[in-house]
Amino acid sequence: MEGRLQTIEKRKAKWGYLFILPNLLGILIFTAGPVIFSLIISFTDWNLMRGFNFIGLENYFNLFEDEVFIKSLINTFYFALLTVPAGIILSLLFAALLNRKMKGIGIYRTVMFIPVVTSMVSVSLVWSMLYDTDFGLINSILNKIGLQSVGWLTNTKISMLSVAIMCIWKGLGYNMTIYLAGLQGIPNQLYEAASIDGATPFKKFMNITLPLLRPTTYFVLIMSTIGALQAFDQIYIMTGGGPADSTNTIVMYLYNNAFRYLKMGYASAMAYILFIIIFFLSAIQYKYSKTWSEE
Amino acid sequence: MLNKKIICTLISCVLLVSMLLTGCGKPAEVAKPEQKNEAQEQKQEEATLTMWIPGWETDAAKLFEEDAKEWKQKHPNVTVKVVPLTLDAYNQKVPATVAGGTNPDIALTDIGTMTVNLADKGKLLALDDYGVNEIKDKFYDGVWNTTMWKGKVYGLRITANNLGLFYNKELFDKAKVAYPNENWTWDDMEAAAKKLTNSTDRQYGLDLPVMANQGEWKTWMWMCFLWQNGGEYLNNERTKAVFNSQQGVEALEFWNRLSNADKAVPKEAPGAGIDRFLTGKVAMSISGPWMIRPWLQDPNMKGKLAVAPLPKKITNATQVGGEGLVVFSNTKYPKEAYEYVKHLTTDSEFMKKFYKSWITVPALKEFADFYKDDPMYGEPMKVFNEQMKIARTRQFVPQWGEITDILDRQLAETIYNNKSAKQALDEAAEKINKLLEAK
Secondary structure, three states: OHHHHHHHHHHHHHHHHHHHHHHHHHHHHHHHHHHHHHHHHOOEOOOOOOOOOEOOOHHHHHHOOOHHHHHHHHHHHHHHHHHHHHHHHHHHHHHHHOOOOOOOHHHHHHHHHHHHHOOHHHHHHHHHHHHOOOOOHHHHHHHHOOOOOOOOOOOOOOHHHHHHHHHHHHHHHHHHHHHHHHHHOOOHHHHHHHHHOOOOHHHHHHHHHHHHOHHHHHHHHHHHHHHHHOOOHHHHHHOOOOOOOOOOOHHHHHHHHHHHOOOHHHHHHHHHHHHHHHHHHHHHHHHHHHHHHHO | OHHHHHHHHHHHHHHHHHHHHHHOOOHHHHOHHHHHHHHHHHOOOOEEEEEEEEOOOHHHHHHHHHHHHHHHHHOOOEEEEEEEEOOOOHHHHHHHHHHHOOOOOEEEEEOOOOHHHHHHOOOEOOOHHHOHHHHHHHEOHHHHHOOEEOOEEOOEEOEEEOOEEEEEHHHHHHOOOOOOOOOOEHHHHHHHHHHOOEOOOOEEEEEOOOOOOOOOHHHHHHHHHHHHOOOOOEOOOOOOEOOOOHHHHHHHHHHHHHHHHOOOOOOOOOOOOOOOOOOOOEEEEEEOHHHHHHHHHOHHHOOOEEEEOOOEOOOOOEEOEOEEEEEEOOOOOHHHHHHHHHHHHHOHHHHHHHHHHOOOEEOEHHHOOOOOOOOOOHHHHHHHHHHOOOEEOOOOOOOHHHHHHHHHHHHHHHHHHOOOHHHHHHHHHHHHHHHHHHO
16 A cells, blocks of 8 residues: 555656656756856856856956946945835835725725836836936926926936835835735734733834734845845936946946956856855845844 | 546646747747758758848848849849848847857848957958958948958948938027038037027937947047047057047037036936937937938928038048948858848949938948939938048947947046046046056
């Protein structure tokens, strides 16, 4: 009996593998392969055309003497600092506001979620029109209430902020939905017990909601940080990294190196630096999240 | 049990097949080299040439296809397969396929920017051995020079173009400003641009691509101003940047003044799909003959569009641009490929049809007056044709894309971050020199 069951299991497993084979092949060929390949070429001077020359760590050393790379590294962190904390606080706020029974709640939630499912390309195009110094909606409103026009995307001091504002708006719905799920997982009796003890809504939020949302916050924090460090589409469309490199990010500069200067080795080294940064940030966050949940 | 098995097998087959179809994108293209091999084995003399052309010029694409059929009738052993690729990334696709060896035999590309890079790496066929220099005199010198790299010819131009000054006559009339003419100087242009700038209507005098853009547009245009002021971009050996001369500083200061002090140039990139010239938001715009047709055909522009040569400072100067045909060095039929490219770029009958569909400056001298009697294109094309005499070639080097971005960045530093023009150009030159030395 036992043996027969095993063979059935085995047969089933065979079919199971067959079913996942198409996707598995896809991942091996189109993801795992390039990941390994790019690690190898990051140690070469490959330029798409000629064969490889192994040059050791030269690409990596050169990166840290490259002013534009350093600047785009700083810009990328600046972008993450602008978008991640603000995005988390705002999405938690909206999730708390929309986590109740009221008329038309579905509509409100949908409205918040629409930017998420809209493509980054179209969102960026629309926002660059809104930001236009002379003809944009935002400056027209400012002018109506007697304020000066702002060069949202042309002033090097605020161009990154402008891009960040758009990204916060675009990502809000996604994080909010995750927070909503987290909020709905908190058992109601905790709030009831707190009410009996005379806790104010603010105290309830601070002492029940926030601690129990820690795993959610951890997930949102990691995902938004990774997303922010990889910013590209919006930059490519809205500013192309300009003016004067004020919005140049790592991935934008990587793209230029790989596909415009054809420096594949150099660009791959950049990709691995970015990978190491993301890896360490995630590791740190992972460690902290553990101490959080142990508290 | 049996049924279950059959269903499972069927489903996995369907999944596999659909994955193959979606995963591989264009199976037909991938299979190309094999097809060529088969054809060769079947019949020794049979030559099949694959030619890629950007598919957005649909009329021209049709012409190429028709011509390939006629060529087959006259040369039964040569089959030309025309493949129009409607891709924004056409210019990236070509070098990418070269890396994998799946490139076509012939391609229509932006001559210069891409071809020098490919030629330098030995990926293009030098046409000198096939007698290309016999037809040198048919082309303008400025056009011919763009196909050269280290003394050899790596392609033939089919179109040429240069930059001219488009202006909106209605806005000039309204502001009571005299139209630009061939004697216009920088000062004339600046004075007119200031008068044509009107902050209440949010109208600007002149459009310059000062906002950072992907690509060469900004530095390409700025170079005209450098040349007009007597400056040079690189030294003759192309080993050193020399644009940080007094002439270069003045050219950058001129752009900076127009953008910041005069506020006559919009510092914004035009919004997606918004044409500032067409909508009357700028009175003058510097562009090439490829804009004649779209602007002339737009009802907004009816009776308002005119073209003048670029203004001068010390001298007149403009840029040569355009497309051409290149043959890749790994083609199996170099002779046949060259013969066909020569036919497409110099055959009078084909050229006549071609220039009717693709409105641009002919690369051949004999067609200088091609649009002369054309009621629509005659007048603007005359200016561009005249300018071919003063149109100059960029001093291409394989690192062109990177050099362009270094200068682009520093032009922006002056215009957006108030860095002095001298300092900005010095820094750019220093970095470019390092790059040229490393080669």
